[in-house]
Amino acid sequence: MAASEHIVGRGIGNKLILFTVVLVAVIWMLPIAWTLLLSFKPNSELMISTASAFRAPYTLKNYTDIFQSSGVFRWLWNSAVVSVGVTVGILVLSSLAGYGFARAEFKGRDIIFVLVLLGLAVPEQAVIIARHQMFSDLKMHNTYPAIILPGLSSAFGVFLMTQYFKAIPKDIDEAAMLDNASRFKIFWKVLLPLTIPAQATLGIFSFLGAWNDYLWPLISATKPEMFTITVGIASTQTNFAQSEGLGFLMAQAIFAGLPVFVVYLFFQKYIVRAVAGAAIS
Amino acid sequence: MRKLTTALLAGLVVTAGASAALAADKTEISAARFFGACEADYGTVTDVTKANGECGIITALINKFNADSKTTVVKPEIVEWPGYDQLTARIRSGEPPTISVMHEAVISDYSSRGLLEPLDEDFAKAGVDVNDMTDAARQGVTKDGKIYAMPFDTHTWLWHINMNLFKQAGLVDSAGKPILPKSTDELMKQAQQFKDKTGKPYFISTLANETAFYTRTFDTLLYQQNADFFADPNKVNFSSPEAKNAAQLLADIFAKDYTTKNQDYAASVSSFAAGDGGVFICGTWLIDTYDQEAKKEGAALSKGYAATAFPQIYPGSPRVWADGHSWVLLKQDLSEAQRASAIEFMKFLWDNNYEWSRTGHLPVRKSIIDSDAFKNLPHRGDIASLAVNGTALPSAVKRQFSIQEIEGEEVGSAMRGDKPVDQALTDAETRVNELLANAK
Numbered sequence: 159m160a161a162s163e164h165i166v167g168r169g170i171g172n173k174l175i176l177f178t179v180v181l182v183a184v185i186w187m188l189p190i191a192w193t194l195l196l197s198f199k200p201n202s203e204l205m206i207s208t209a210s211a212f213r214a215p216y217t218l219k220n221y222t223d224i225f226q227s228s229g230v231f232r233w234l235w236n237s238a239v240v241s242v243g244v245t246v247g248i249l250v251l252s253s254l255a256g257y258g259f260a261r262a263e264f265k266g267r268d269i270i271f272v273l274v275l276l277g278l279a280v281p282e283q284a285v286i287i288a289r290h291q292m293f294s295d296l297k298m299h300n301t302y303p304a305i306i307l308p309g310l311s312s313a314f315g316v317f318l319m320t321q322y323f324k325a326i327p328k329d330i331d332e333a334a335m336l337d338n339a340s341r342f343k344i345f346w347k348v349l350l351p352l353t354i355p356a357q358a359t360l361g362i363f364s365f366l367g368a369w370n371d372y373l374w375p376l377i378s379a380t381k382p383e384m385f386t387i388t389v390g391i392a393s394t395q396t397n398f399a400q401s402e403g404l405g406f407l408m409a410q411a412i413f414a415g416l417p418v419f420v421v422y423l424f425f426q427k428y429i430v431r432a433v434a435g436a437a438i439s
Numbered sequence: 440m441r442k443l444t445t446a447l448l449a450g451l452v453v454t455a456g457a458s459a460a461l462a463a464d465k466t467e468i469s470a471a472r473f474f475g476a477c478e479a480d481y482g483t484v485t486d487v488t489k490a491n492g493e494c495g496i497i498t499a500l501i502n503k504f505n506a507d508s509k510t511t512v513v514k515p516e517i518v519e520w521p522g523y524d525q526l527t528a529r530i531r532s533g534e535p536p537t538i539s540v541m542h543e544a545v546i547s548d549y550s551s552r553g554l555l556e557p558l559d560e561d562f563a564k565a566g567v568d569v570n571d572m573t574d575a576a577r578q579g580v581t582k583d584g585k586i587y588a589m590p591f592d593t594h595t596w597l598w599h600i601n602m603n604l605f606k607q608a609g610l611v612d613s614a615g616k617p618i619l620p621k622s623t624d625e626l627m628k629q630a631q632q633f634k635d636k637t638g639k640p641y642f643i644s645t646l647a648n649e650t651a652f653y654t655r656t657f658d659t660l661l662y663q664q665n666a667d668f669f670a671d672p673n674k675v676n677f678s679s680p681e682a683k684n685a686a687q688l689l690a691d692i693f694a695k696d697y698t699t700k701n702q703d704y705a706a707s708v709s710s711f712a713a714g715d716g717g718v719f720i721c722g723t724w725l726i727d728t729y730d731q732e733a734k735k736e737g738a739a740l741s742k743g744y745a746a747t748a749f750p751q752i753y754p755g756s757p758r759v760w761a762d763g764h765s766w767v768l769l770k771q772d773l774s775e776a777q778r779a780s781a782i783e784f785m786k787f788l789w790d791n792n793y794e795w796s797r798t799g800h801l802p803v804r805k806s807i808i809d810s811d812a813f814k815n816l817p818h819r820g821d822i823a824s825l826a827v828n829g830t831a832l833p834s835a836v837k838r839q840f841s842i843q844e845i846e847g848e849e850v851g852s853a854m855r856g857d858k859p860v861d862q863a864l865t866d867a868e869t870r871v872n873e874l875l876a877n878a879k
Contacts, residue, residue: 206712206732219479226479294532377528382516392519396475396494398724401705403475
C-alpha cells in the first residue's frame with residue numbers, strides 16, 4: 159500500500175516537473191516563434207499593427223530580399239572562415255597552454271595562470287581602442303588575420319583545458335614515460351584524446367561566439383567585401399527598420415541564426431554535457 | 440548556323456570588352472552611406488522617379504549617376520545607421536571612404552580635427568550656387584566660416600495630426616484645418632478637451648528606449664522662448680526659467696495623461712496609424728507613410744491626416760529643432776581625378792535634390808522649396824516654413840550627438856517624474872558641461 163502510494167506520488171511529481179519544463183520551454187520558444195511568424199509578413203502591414211501576424215497574407219519576400227543583397231554569400235563565407243579560424247586557433251592554443259599549466263613545472267607558473275585568468279575580468283570594450291590602433295599600425299585591418307587573431311586569446315579556454323588536464327590522473331603520464339614516450343608524444347597521443355569532450359565543448363562555444371561577434375568585426379572589417387554576416391546584415395537595415403522594415407528585420411534575425419541552429423542540432427549532445435558539467439563543477 | 444553563332448559570340452566578346460574598357464576608364468570613388476540596402480527592389484532602377492523611400496531613392500540616384508557619368512563610378516558602401524564608430528575606425532586605419540553621409544550635427548566633431556576637406560572652392564568651380572542653400576542647410580554645413588559638406592536634406596520635428604479624432608474633439612475650423620494651440624494654456628485646455636471628447640490622449644509620444652523625443656521637443660520649446668542655451672559653445676545653460684518652463688510643461692503633459700506612455704519608436708508609429716491619439720510629434724520622414732494610410736478605406740487615418748509645423752506656443756519665435764543629412768569629403772591622399780569625381784557626384788545630388796525631398800525630408804535648396812513641384816507634394820506646403828525655422832545647435836558646439844543623448848535622458852527623467860524638474864535640469868547641465876570640458 160505504502161509502496162503504491164509512493165509510486166503514485168512520484169508519478170504526480172514527475173508530471174508536475176514535466177508540465178513545468180514544457181511550460182518553461184514554450185515560454186522560451188515564444189520570442190523565436192514570434193520572430194519566425196513576423197518574418198513571413200509584409201513590412202507595410204506590420205508597420206500598422208503586429209497583430210496582423212495572425213492573419214494572411216504571408217510572404218517569402220523578406221527572405222528573397224536577403225539573397226538579393228549582393229554581398230550576403232561573401233559575408234557568410236567570411237563568417238565561416240573567421241569562426242573556423244578562431245575555433246581551431248583556440249583549441250590548439252588552449253590545449254597547449256592547459257597542458258603546460260596542468261603538467262609542466264616552471265617558475266612563476268601560478269602567477270602567470272592568475273594573470274591569464276584576469277583576462278576573464280577584462281571586457282573587450284576596455285581594450286578595443288588600443289587593439290584597433292595596434293592593428294592599424296600593422297596595416298592589417300580588413301584582413302582575415304585581423305578579425306581572427308584577437309579572438310584566439312581565450313582565458314576561458316585556457317582555464318577549461320587546464321582544469322581538464324588536471325583531472326586526468328598523472329599515473330597515465332608516468333606509465334607512458336616508462337615506455338620512453340616524449341613529453342609531446344604524451345600530450346599528443348595519450349592525453350589529448352582524453353580531452354575530446356572538453357575540446358568539443360570549447361569548440362562549440364568558441365564557434366558560436368565567433369559567429370555572433372559584432373563589435374570587433376564592425377570596426378576592423380570596414381569594407382563591405384570583408385564584412386561578416388552579423389555586420390553585413392546590420393548594414394542592410396533601413397534607418398527605421400523596427401517600424402518600416404520589421405518583417406525584413408525578423409527574416410534577417412532568423413537567417414543569421416540558422417547556422418548557429420544547425421550547430422546546436424548536430425552538437426546538442428556535447429552542449430548539454432558541457433552545461434551539465436559546468437553546473438556540477 | 441555555325442558562322443552566325445561565331446559572329447554573335449565575337450560580337451558579345453567585343454561588346455563586353457568595350458564595356459570593360461569604358462568602365463576601366465572611369466574613376467572609382469567610394470560613398471559610405473546608411474539608409475539600408477534594397478537591391479532586390481531598386482538594384483537596377485535608374486529612373487529615380489520610380490523609386491520611393493530613403494533607400495530606394497538613394498539607390499536609384501547612384502544607379503542613375505553611374506549610368507550617366509562618363510568619368511566616374513560611385514561604389515556605395517552601406518553601413519548600419521549611424522555608422523560613426525565604423526567611419527572613425529576607417530579614418531584611424533587610413534582607409535576612409537572617399538565621401539560619406541554625415542549628420543550636420545556631427546560635422547564639427549570631424550572638421551575641428553581636420554578630418555574633412557573644405558569644399559567652398561570646389562563648389563564654386565562646379566557651379567553649386569551656395570546662395571541657393573536654405574538657411575538651415577547652410578548653417579548646418581558651415582563650420583568656422585567654411586563649408587564642409589554638401590547638404591542633402593533638413594529633417595525636423597513636426598506634428599502629425601489625426602484629423603478624424605480632431606473633428607470628434609471639436610478641434611477643426613470651418614476651413615477644415617486643425618485648431619492648434621497658440622500658448623501653453625491653450626495646449627493644456629485642448630488636450631483636456633480632446634481627452635474628454637475622444638477618451639484618448641492628445642499626444643502619442645516615443646518615450647521608451649530612446650531619447651530623441653525628449654531632446655528635440657525640449658530644444659524646440661527652448662527655441663520658441665528665445666533661450667540661448669549655448670551662448671557659450673563650450674558650456675550649456677539649463678538653469679534658465681525658460682528651461683524650467685519647457686521641462687515642467689512636458690512633466691505636466693505626462694502627469695495629466697495627455698500622452699501615451701511606455702511606447703518605443705515602432706509602437707508609437709503604429710499607435711498613431713491605429714488612431715490611438717490625436718498628435719504624433721515626430722519627424723518629416725513619416726509624412727508619406729501616413730499619407731498612404733490616409734488613402735486607405737477603413738483605416739484610422741482614412742481621409743483624415745494632416746502634417747503641420749510645430750505650432751508656436753511661446754511668444755518668442757517659431758523656431759524648431761532641426762538636423763540634416765549631408766555628404767562630406769574625407770581628408771586623405773586623393774588624386775585630382777578622385778576629388779573631381781567626388782565633387783561631380785555631390786553636384787549630381789545637388790541637382791537632384793527634389794527627388795530626395797520626396798522621402799519627406801525638406802530640400803536644401805530655396806529654389807526647390809519655392810517650386811510648384813515641391814509644393815504639390817502632399818502636405819509640403821504646410822511645412823515649408825520649417826526650412827527657414829529649422830534650427831540646429833551652434834556649429835561650434837562639439838559632441839552634439841552625445842549632448843543630445845544626455846539631455847534626452849535627463850529631460851525624460853523630469854517628464855516621467857523620475858526626478859524633480861530642477862534636479863533633472865541641474866544634472867543635465869552638469870553632465871553636458873563635464874562632457875564639453877573634456878571635448879577636444
